[in-house]
Amino acid sequence: MIVLTSVAAFLAAIGATALGLCRATGALTLFALSGASHIFRPPWYPAEFARQFLRIGYFSLPVVGMTALFTGGALALQIYSGGARFNAESVVPSIVAIGMVRELGPVLGGLMVAGRVSASVAAELGTMRVTEQIDALTTLSTNPMKYLVAPRLLAATIAMPILAFVGDVIGIMGGFLVGVTRLNFAPSAYIRNTEQYLTGDDIVSGLIKAAAFGFIIALMGCYQGYNSGRGAQGVGAATTNAVVSASILILAANYILTEALFSS
Amino acid sequence: MTDANPPAPSRIALKGVRKSFGPKHVLRGVDLDVAKGESMVIIGGSGTGKSVTLKCVLGIIEPDAGEILINGARATARNREALLSRFGMLFQGGALFDSMLVWENVAFRMRHGAHRRPRAEAREIAIEKLRRVGLTPETADLFPAELSGGMQKRVGLARAIATDPEIIFFDEPTTGLDPIMAGVINELIRELVTEIGATAMTITHDMTSVRAIADRVAMIHEGEIRWQGAVGELDATEDPYVSQFIHGRAEGPIAAIR
Ligand SMILES: Nc1ncnc2c1ncn2[C@@H]1O[C@H](COP(=O)(O)OP(=O)(O)O)[C@@H](O)[C@H]1O
Numbered sequence: 001m002i003v004l005t006s007v008a009a010f011l012a013a014i015g016a017t018a019l020g021l022c023r024a025t026g027a028l029t030l031f032a033l034s035g036a037s038h039i040f041r042p043p044w045y046p047a048e049f050a051r052q053f054l055r056i057g058y059f060s061l062p063v064v065g066m067t068a069l070f071t072g073g074a075l076a077l078q079i080y081s082g083g084a085r086f087n088a089e090s091v092v093p094s095i096v097a098i099g100m101v102r103e104l105g106p107v108l109g110g111l112m113v114a115g116r117v118s119a120s121v122a123a124e125l126g127t128m129r130v131t132e133q134i135d136a137l138t139t140l141s142t143n144p145m146k147y148l149v150a151p152r153l154l155a156a157t158i159a160m161p162i163l164a165f166v167g168d169v170i171g172i173m174g175g176f177l178v179g180v181t182r183l184n185f186a187p188s189a190y191i192r193n194t195e196q197y198l199t200g201d202d203i204v205s206g207l208i209k210a211a212a213f214g215f216i217i218a219l220m221g222c223y224q225g226y227n228s229g230r231g232a233q234g235v236g237a238a239t240t241n242a243v244v245s246a247s248i249l250i251l252a253a254n255y256i257l258t259e260a261l262f263s264s
Numbered sequence: 265m266t267d268a269n270p271p272a273p274s275r276i277a278l279k280g281v282r283k284s285f286g287p288k289h290v291l292r293g294v295d296l297d298v299a300k301g302e303s304m305v306i307i308g309g310s311g312t313g314k315s316v317t318l319k320c321v322l323g324i325i326e327p328d329a330g331e332i333l334i335n336g337a338r339a340t341a342r343n344r345e346a347l348l349s350r351f352g353m354l355f356q357g358g359a360l361f362d363s364m365l366v367w368e369n370v371a372f373r374m375r376h377g378a379h380r381r382p383r384a385e386a387r388e389i390a391i392e393k394l395r396r397v398g399l400t401p402e403t404a405d406l407f408p409a410e411l412s413g414g415m416q417k418r419v420g421l422a423r424a425i426a427t428d429p430e431i432i433f434f435d436e437p438t439t440g441l442d443p444i445m446a447g448v449i450n451e452l453i454r455e456l457v458t459e460i461g462a463t464a465m466t467i468t469h470d471m472t473s474v475r476a477i478a479d480r481v482a483m484i485h486e487g488e489i490r491w492q493g494a495v496g497e498l499d500a501t502e503d504p505y506v507s508q509f510i511h512g513r514a515e516g517p518i519a520a521i522r
């Protein structure tokens with residue numbers, strides 16, 4: 001009897017968690033659809049978009065650049081030591097380039113930007129929610145989904161591929177610097193090898209991923225901030241949740257997109 | 265009995281509006297009518313749901329039960345939008361946009377709405393509205409965070425009246441102001457109603473304000489309208505709740521611990 005009730009309680013707990021998860025997924029999906037649909041419907045707020053683009057894109061450049069530079073350098077060393085085991089040291093330039101462009105540029109860049117942007121968007125919108133600024137927008141005949149959410153979604157979705165592209169270039173450069181100074185590659189041979197094996201598809205697939213990550217980053221920041229709980233505690237929780245959920249979703253989306261782009 | 269001239273439907277009416285937050289029953293059936301061009305003042309203890317009542321009318325909070333009528337018709341997204349297009353609200357905490365300058369806050373509707381005005385003109389109007397709430401033009405180029413609480417409140421008021429609204433909601437307009445400034449604000453609100461013919465709903469604890477602003481007064485207690493009547497009847501009423509409230513007595517039917 002006791003066993004039976006505790007099993008029932010256990011199942012109920014699982015059920016409640018599953019239901020909660022479904023509800024959260026549904027709410028997030030509706031929020032994403034609504035936010036995205038406002039990108040295409042007037043009125044538009046170009047000044048707001050420009051501000052967000054600058055904040056999300058331009059001011060993330062140092063973070064993304066540094067990440068790419070050090071990753072490219074480390075990658076060159078690792079591939080060299082791996083390649084040396086079967087006399088394939090010469091693959092360093094091409095593997096660094098492909099690894100950066102297809103995978104590490106968008107993913108590491110995305111994770112770094114998630115830490116920066118998801119957090120600040122969630123804190124900003126959360127504070128606006130708590131101090132009734134979002135309600136005030138409604139009373140001023142301005143739809144907060146249009147004015148706050150849509151510009152951030154669009155800005156991040158456009159900015160992230162640009163950031164990833166810059167990261168690709170800097171990452172390859174990092175590999176080049178290490179290859180030339182530490183691994184005795186001739187500069188011209190390194191560049192030639194990179195050019196020879198890197199294809200347009202590699203670059204495009206990386207940029208598609210980056211766009212998806214950008215959308216996720218802004219979405220999680222906006223969603224958590226918009227639905228922030230009351231008080232400073234609510235905003236703090238929203239900020240944490242935004243970064244954690246954006247990071248996990250980026251990694252999950254990365255796998256799904258890699259499968260999709262891999263099989264094509 | 266026939267009425268040759270049936271009264272126009274109330275500008276805003278609440279019928280049996282209920283709202284709970286979890287186990288906390290805040291509104292338990294609020295009935296309230298506000299006629300066009302009337303100044304309604306809502307009084308009541310803090311935490312009794314006055315702000316929640318205003319937010320239900322605006323659709324910011326969805327009531328659990330009951331109806332909200334705008335010009336006699338059930339509130340929908342469409343007629344709410346129409347209501348909000350000629351609307352101004354002062355939030356209890358100001359709710360100023362802290363990423364914008366003071367004048368940009370005041371001019372928000374003129375810069376973002378359907379009837380956009382050029383920047384210079386909007387700024388001019390904003391400065392004029394700031395003057396009306398007793399703020400100097402120098403405050404226009406500060407950020408809200410650089411102002412005192414009372415000044416922020418007045419900026420919120422300037423934003424609420426910036427486009428000469430037909431309907432105005434003021435949530436504690438004089439809380440945190442010195443008595444002279446409170447007098448200025450009371451006069452301003454009265455002026456908006458008498459001269460422009462605006463319909464106003466004001467929440468206040470300040471009895472001086474009540475007497476200066478109100479045509480009618482409603483007192484909310486335990487989630488219902490406990491008493492309502494013309495401002496002139498306020499002092500004559502024998503309702504023990506109202507009389508305790510307006511005289512600020514600690515003893516009476518309203519418990520001091522809430
Ligand atoms: N969004 C909300 N979530 C939970 N509780 C709320 C919310 N808004 C208001 N309340 C609660 O409702 C009650 C009435 O609040 P309010 O209308 O702000 O009071 P007041 O009459 O002082 O304006 C308070 O106890 C408050 O804690």
Ligand SMILES: [Mg+2]
Pocket residue numbers: 314315316356435
């Ligand atoms: Mg209140």
